[in-house]
Amino acid sequence: MIAENYQDVEKKVQKACEKSKRERSEVTLIAVSKTKPVQMIREAMAAGAEHFGENKVQELCEKYEVLPQNLHWHMIGHLQRNKVKYVVEKAELIHSVDSLRLAEEISREAVKKNVQVRILIEVNVAEEESKFGVSTEDAESLIRKASVLPNICICGLMTIAPYVENAEENRPIFRALKKLAVDIKKKNIDNVSMDVLSMGMTGDYEVAIEEGATMVRVGTGIFGERNYAL
Numbered sequence: 001m002i003a004e005n006y007q008d009v010e011k012k013v014q015k016a017c018e019k020s021k022r023e024r025s026e027v028t029l030i031a032v033s034k035t036k037p038v039q040m041i042r043e044a045m046a047a048g049a050e051h052f053g054e055n056k057v058q059e060l061c062e063k064y065e066v067l068p069q070n071l072h073w074h075m076i077g078h079l080q081r082n083k084v085k086y087v088v089e090k091a092e093l094i095h096s097v098d099s100l101r102l103a104e105e106i107s108r109e110a111v112k113k114n115v116q117v118r119i120l121i122e123v124n125v126a127e128e129e130s131k132f133g134v135s136t137e138d139a140e141s142l143i144r145k146a147s148v149l150p151n152i153c154i155c156g157l158m159t160i161a162p163y164v165e166n167a168e169e170n171r172p173i174f175r176a177l178k179k180l181a182v183d184i185k186k187k188n189i190d191n192v193s194m195d196v197l198s199m200g201m202t203g204d205y206e207v208a209i210e211e212g213a214t215m216v217r218v219g220t221g222i223f224g225e226r227n228y229a230l
């Protein structure tokens with residue numbers, strides 16, 4: 001079931017790339033495995049998945065320990081500063097940096113462990129009150145301040161678009177994040193690349209790819225509905 005789902009999503013990613021005249025290699029498909037058991041991750045791996053996304057540090061660490069070392073782990077959820085030390089060496093990219101204090105903590109741990117940590121700045125483009133993320137207006141200022149911190153590299157932007165019935169409704173959100181990335185790139189800030197745009201989930205990843213996503217985060221479409229009551 002999971003293998004079929006994964007291949008189905010993969011085909012749709014390919015189609016969206018073709019439609020927007022982009023290379024398939026420009027888009028990384030992240031299988032969001034939060035709340036799902038290791039066995040399901042293994043099924044997705046068998047179908048070709050190599051990138052996995054988790055939103056809780058403890059869960060990411062537990063899965064990291066028991067699964068093969070060649071996987072790529074993405075921290076996509078809100079990150080508390082006291083958990084940073086557990087995740088800097090395990091996550092290949094932290095998608096959810098939305099404050100200077102968090103960036104400073106990541107930098108501090110990265111220096112301590114002598115590693116370079118790649119991060120994205122999470123932007124609350126839709127200005128939903130329930131969501132984390134810096135506002136579009138404040139993004140550049142945060143990026144400038146974080147860019148001078150040692151041992152972190154700001155690789156781009158991430159957003160979580162609202163839940164909508166019709167994916168087209170989120171097109172302006174994705175377009176706005178892309179525009180923000182282009183605007184910031186033009187400023188040529190040291191240590192800031194804006195090469196990564198993490199946007200699009202199960203309901204809207206094809207539209208996100210059409211608007212320039214380089215990473216899509218797909219959970220339900222691969223692993224099925226999540227049951228938080230368990």
Ligand SMILES: *Cc1c(COP(=O)(O)O)cnc(C)c1O
Nearest residue numbers: 032055076201202217218219220
């Ligand atoms: C859970 C989650 C996803 C995946 O959502 P689906 O709708 O299940 O694809 C993507 N991004 C973030 C940040 C998430 O927390």
